[in-house]
Amino acid sequence: MSSGIRVGQAGLGEWGKNLARNFADLADLAWLTDPADGKEQVFAARYPQARWASSFEEMLADPDLQAVVIATPVPTHYELAKQALEAGKHVFVEKPPAMKAAEIDELVAIAEERDLVLMPGHLLLYHPGVQKLKELIDSGSLGEVLMVYGNRQNLGVIRKHENALWSLGVHDLSVILYLLDEDPSEAVAHGQSLLKTGVEDVVFCYLRFPSGRIAHMHLSWLDPHKMRKMTVVGSEKMAVFDDMELDRKVTIYEKSPWKPVNTYGEWQTRTGDIHIPKIATDEPLKLECQEFLRLVAGEGDRSKTARDGARVVRALDMLTASLDGS
Ligand SMILES: NC(=O)c1ccc[n+]([C@@H]2O[C@H](COP(=O)([O-])OP(=O)(O)OC[C@H]3O[C@@H](n4cnc5c(N)ncnc54)[C@H](O)[C@@H]3O)[C@@H](O)[C@H]2O)c1
Numbered sequence: 001m002s003s004g005i006r007v008g009q010a011g012l013g014e015w016g017k018n019l020a021r022n023f024a025d026l027a028d029l030a031w032l033t034d035p036a037d038g039k040e041q042v043f044a045a046r047y048p049q050a051r052w053a054s055s056f057e058e059m060l061a062d063p064d065l066q067a068v069v070i071a072t073p074v075p076t077h078y079e080l081a082k083q084a085l086e087a088g089k090h091v092f093v094e095k096p097p098a099m100k101a102a103e104i105d106e107l108v109a110i111a112e113e114r115d116l117v118l119m120p121g122h123l124l125l126y127h128p129g130v131q132k133l134k135e136l137i138d139s140g141s142l143g144e145v146l147m148v149y150g151n152r153q154n155l156g157v158i159r160k161h162e163n164a165l166w167s168l169g170v171h172d173l174s175v176i177l178y179l180l181d182e183d184p185s186e187a188v189a190h191g192q193s194l195l196k197t198g199v200e201d202v203v204f205c206y207l208r209f210p211s212g213r214i215a216h217m218h219l220s221w222l223d224p225h226k227m228r229k230m231t232v233v234g235s236e237k238m239a240v241f242d243d244m245e246l247d248r249k250v251t252i253y254e255k256s257p258w259k260p261v262n263t264y265g266e267w268q269t270r271t272g273d274i275h276i277p278k279i280a281t282d283e284p285l286k287l288e289c290q291e292f293l294r295l296v297a298g299e300g301d302r303s304k305t306a307r308d309g310a311r312v313v314r315a316l317d318m319l320t321a322s323l324d325g326s
Contacts, residue, residue, distance in 0.1 A: 090117035091117065160196060252274070
């Protein structure tokens with residue numbers, strides 16, 4: 001059902017078209033804009049209720065427009081989000097919302113000052129499988145979380161401009177920081193440009209947190225395995241979210257280190273049942289768009305959403321700085 005919230009969208013490329021489909025269902029999709037040839041013809045016909053803006057500024061000038069969706073290339077995000085917030089609009093901006101820690105801090109400050117929503121498009125946080133991992137961690141059922149690691153590997157798609165950290169890593173980084181709810185004290189990346197100078201095809205990241213927990217990400221498009229996996233190792237149980245699986249997205253292993261009293265402090269291991277909980281099949285993108293509209297409508301914690309988004313950009317900035325220097 002439509003929320004009736006008036007939304008305008010900039011960027012109708014490969015990903016933006018999916019956002020427009022959802023916002024047309026869930027909200028009043030009132031404006032569209034994209035300067036590329038042929039976009040107006042296709043999208044004005046698909047969404048006749050929406051007006052076509054010849055520029056981003058024209059769309060922002062509508063005083064009745066409440067919210068803006070930005071699905072343009074990454075280097076444009078910060079400027080467009082800033083313009084929209086300064087025009088008093090709530091903003092949904094595709095990931096990552098900015099390329100530098102200083103930029104995201106500025107966006108968060110503007111959003112907080114004006115009590116506006118600033119929500120980054122971290123799609124995986126709305127995946128019911130990731131929600132399940134979060135529930136397992138927060139309920140304490142895994143025991144104390146010791147480490148988390150992500151695998152995002154495949155053969156292809158080989159990128160020419162963005163390296164594996166920026167094109168693949170943002171997803172896993174957003175999930176790791178969401179699960180642990182902590183800023184890393186250390187974030188180091190090593191990578192190698194094997195096919196094109198200056199574009200790392202393989203990146204390994206290591207993060208350490210003030211609590212002592214650690215995380216790791218293996219990001220690559222030069223790999224025989226297609227992996228989309230996040231593993232959480234707890235002191236009582238271990239859980240895996242595997243997005244390549246159809247009907248066992250999350251598996252919980254009753255495996256853990258164990259110190260029996262009669263062995264004088266030696267560690268042993270314990271292996272028990274393997275449990276596969278049912279995971280809802282709701283479309284994460286729809287859930288993500290609904291969450292944005294809920295925040296615009298005044299529900300939820302809009303300030304936390306913006307600050308959590310900033311945490312991802314800050315960590316990405318740390319990893320990028322170390323990768324450049326490695
Ligand atoms: N959440 C996800 O899973 C996911 C998946 C893919 C892409 N993305 C993100 O979505 C964004 C777009 O990716 P894409 O694959 O659709 O790229 P794309 O290149 O296919 O589309 C970008 C579009 O933005 C338009 N554009 C450029 N500047 C503009 C401006 N100032 N105003 C309006 N339109 C403008 C371009 O003409 C193009 O049509 C990127 O930030 C990417 O990181 C997210």
